[in-house]
Amino acid sequence: xxxxxxxxxxxxxxxxxxxxxxxxxxxxxxxxxxxxxxxxxxxxxxxxxxxxxxxxxxxxxxxxxxxxxxxxxxxxxxxxxxxxxxxxxxxxxxxxxxxxxxxxxxxxxxxxxxxxxxxxxxxxxxxxxxxxxxxxxxxxxxxxxxxxxxxxxxxxxxxxxxx
Amino acid sequence: xxxxxxxxxxxxxxxxxxxxxxxxxxxxxxxxxxxxxxxxxxxxxxxxxxxxxxxxxxxxxxxxxxxxxxxxxxxxxxxxxxxxxxxxxxxxxxxxxxxxxxxxxxxxxxxxxxxxxxxxxxxxxxxxxxxxxxxxxxxxxxxxxxxxxxxxxxxxxxxxxxx
DNA sequence: AACATTAGGGTTATAGTATAACATTTTAGC
DNA sequence: GCTAAAATGTTATACTATAACCCTAATGTT
Numbered sequence: 001x002x003x004x005x006x007x008x009x010x011x012x013x014x015x016x017x018x019x020x021x022x023x024x025x026x027x028x029x030x031x032x033x034x035x036x037x038x039x040x041x042x043x044x045x046x047x048x049x050x051x052x053x054x055x056x057x058x059x060x061x062x063x064x065x066x067x068x069x070x071x072x073x074x075x076x077x078x079x080x081x082x083x084x085x086x087x088x089x090x091x092x093x094x095x096x097x098x099x100x101x102x103x104x105x106x107x108x109x110x111x112x113x114x115x116x117x118x119x120x121x122x123x124x125x126x127x128x129x130x131x132x133x134x135x136x137x138x139x140x141x142x143x144x145x146x147x148x149x150x151x152x153x154x155x156x157x158x159x160x161x162x163x
Numbered sequence: 164x165x166x167x168x169x170x171x172x173x174x175x176x177x178x179x180x181x182x183x184x185x186x187x188x189x190x191x192x193x194x195x196x197x198x199x200x201x202x203x204x205x206x207x208x209x210x211x212x213x214x215x216x217x218x219x220x221x222x223x224x225x226x227x228x229x230x231x232x233x234x235x236x237x238x239x240x241x242x243x244x245x246x247x248x249x250x251x252x253x254x255x256x257x258x259x260x261x262x263x264x265x266x267x268x269x270x271x272x273x274x275x276x277x278x279x280x281x282x283x284x285x286x287x288x289x290x291x292x293x294x295x296x297x298x299x300x301x302x303x304x305x306x307x308x309x310x311x312x313x314x315x316x317x318x319x320x321x322x323x324x325x326x
Numbered sequence: 327a328a329c330a331t332t333a334g335g336g337t338t339a340t341a342g343t344a345t346a347a348c349a350t351t352t353t354a355g356c
Numbered sequence: 357g358c359t360a361a362a363a364t365g366t367t368a369t370a371c372t373a374t375a376a377c378c379c380t381a382a383t384g385t386t
Contacts, residue, residue, distance in 0.1 A: 008302060008303070008304075034353085034362080034363085036352095036363070036364090038363085038364075054342085054343080055343070055344075056342070056343075070364085070365085071364095071366065071367085072343080072344065073345070073346090073364085073365080073366085074363095074364060074365070074366095076345075077363080077364075078364095081363095092255035092256050092312070093255050095343060095344095112299055112302060112304045114304075115307070121302060121304075123298055123299070123302070125298045125301075127294060127298065128294060128295065128298050131290060131291060131294045132291065132311065132313060135288045135290065135291050136275055136286070136313050136315070138288075139275060139286070139317075139318070140171070140317070140318035140321070141171075141275045141277075141313070141316070141317055141318065141321075142315045142321045143313055143314075143315045144278070144314050144315040144316070145313075145315070146311065146312065146313040146314065147256060147311070147312045147314075148295065148309065148310070148311045148312075149255070149309065149310045149311075150295060150299050150304070150308075150309040151307050152299070152304055152305045152307040152308070153304070153305040153307070154302075154304055155302070155303035155304065158303070158304075158305050197333080197334080197382090199334070199335090201334085201335075202334095217371085217372080218372070218373075233335090233336080234336070234337065234338085235374080236335085236337085236374070236375085237335060237336070237337095239372095239373065239374075240334080240335075241335095258343095258371085258373095
């Protein structure tokens with residue numbers, strides 16, 4: 001596994017982080033939800049990583065970063081809030097969390113997960129949701145939410161090696 | 164939540180179980196894999212339930228059923244074997260396992276999960292797999308496996324209540 | 327049959343993930 | 357300021373999963 005996470009495309013990630021935080025603040029204000037310092041800090045840490053972060057990894061980062069030593073319930077509560085607000089998604093297959101680039105529009109969790117570099121990329125396809133819903137309807141099933149996790153190799157890892 | 168699990172359609176489930184076990188035996192023989200008594204027993208317990216079963220629930224059932232008291236590694240090893248052979252699927256969102264009705268043809272894990280009665284039904288749609296693959300390809304992603312979990316209400320629960 | 331080799335399973339301990347229950351602090355509205 | 361509600365702190369514990377090591381059972385030789 002490569003040493004450094006490699007995004008699907010190169011970009012200035014610190015810009016992603018700050019704009020994600022700004023948008024989160026805006027949405028929360030609109031909704032009357034409180035993006036407290038702790039919640040904001042957790043969201044920032046999640047965003048700084050292209051790779052999904054586990055709750056305990058987040059706890060360690062919080063400790064490093066801010067002399068703030070929090071216990072599991074604290075970080076889980078912050079994560080629950082961020083999930084409710086659609087600011088992050090949970091990757092069940094990894095027991096980990098990743099920032100949502102489009103929290104303004106409610107949608108389901110559909111991800112491409114590279115097994116080599118660990119990067120997670122959200123799939124933004126309406127077709128996908130439509131096909132899922134239609135397929136479920138054939139069985140008479142009422143869809144409330146869904147989660148899709150696609151494992152494989154991202155373009156970078158695919159070309160560089162793939163091991 | 165209703166007291167009894169309700170399958171999407173009524174059927175003689177003991178027949179499902181025995182034919183699943185027979186097919187499993189056949190496939191393992193073909194492949195030179197060993198469906199040992201323990202593995203067979205775990206597979207049977209998984210099949211008897213329409214609802215996904217967790218590893219620890221399985222351990223309890225094994226204990227009840229056969230005076231056989233096994234430790235976690237034992238049941239996890241059996242589950243790993245059954246997963247490798249495609250005889251069961253893992254439902255990540257529930258940390259649980261469910262029998263695969265079509266283990267002869269390799270495929271991904273796509274499930275409808277009723278939040279009311281807990282029943283899991285595998286979606287057998289080629290369209291779905293195709294759309295997933297095509298959508299991933301747009302990002303240049305090489306798909307190796309995927310997992311879809313759709314949460315909602317099955318037809319029975321949808322009509323009877325839905326609470 | 328004796329042997330070596332390997333797969334399967336038993337056992338103990340521990341790692342990793344998540345939540346219950348209750349105390350305290352902070353915030354917002356009055 | 358006072359109150360009620362929300363957020364966070366704290367302790368303990370539940371749930372899920374695997375590491376490491378050992379023994380037994382099955383298989384394939386000679």
